[in-house]
Amino acid sequence: METLIRDRDLTILVDEKTQANVVEVVNGVQDMRSDLTLEANGHRVELPKDVSRIVLSVLENLAQGSRVVLSTTPQELRTTAAAEMLGISRPTLLKLVREGKIASHKVGSHHRFALNDIMEYKTQQQRAKREAFLHMRKQLDDLGVE
Numbered sequence: 001m002e003t004l005i006r007d008r009d010l011t012i013l014v015d016e017k018t019q020a021n022v023v024e025v026v027n028g029v030q031d032m033r034s035d036l037t038l039e040a041n042g043h044r045v046e047l048p049k050d051v052s053r054i055v056l057s058v059l060e061n062l063a064q065g066s067r068v069v070l071s072t073t074p075q076e077l078r079t080t081a082a083a084e085m086l087g088i089s090r091p092t093l094l095k096l097v098r099e100g101k102i103a104s105h106k107v108g109s110h111h112r113f114a115l116n117d118i119m120e121y122k123t124q125q126q127r128a129k130r131e132a133f134l135h136m137r138k139q140l141d142d143l144g145v146e
Contacts, residue, residue: 010070014062023063029056075115082113086122096121 014022029036036052038045047055061068077085082102083093096102097111102121104111140146 011067019062019065022059026056026059026063073115077113077115077118079111079113082118085118086125 035049036047036055038047058068058070073081073085079090079093083090086093088096093102094111097104102113103117104113106112
């Protein structure tokens with residue numbers, strides 16, 4: 001297993017043997033929604049459901065051969081970080097702020113964004129794109145286009 005740490009990101013790359021071990025663990029968990037228990041040095045800790053889901057999600061992705069990247073993100077974002085997270089330019093982000101589509105507050109002359117607001121906007125945009133795609137697909141189906 002190889003672990004790379006860059007800035008605040010942790011990237012986990014696993015070799016075939018480790019992946020096989022992870023597959024065995026994932027297959028051994030009967031109910032993927034169940035609580036997990038950790039045991040180390042004689043101490044036993046019951047993980048809450050939300051924490052269990054995070055651990056199981058990481059294990060499932062590793063079992064499938066995916067690369068897993070864990071990252072920390074501050075609760076308050078600067079303009080550049082918020083724009084990168086949304087996959088848009090800084091000017092486009094500031095336009096969305098002026099239009100009232102994304103909330104921000106100012107620190108001096110600089111905009112700051114709550115992480116939750118950025119994630120909520122991103123989710124809304126993804127939902128709108130999916131709905132537009134499904135609508136277009138339905139129109140094509142109605143026209144008999146494959």
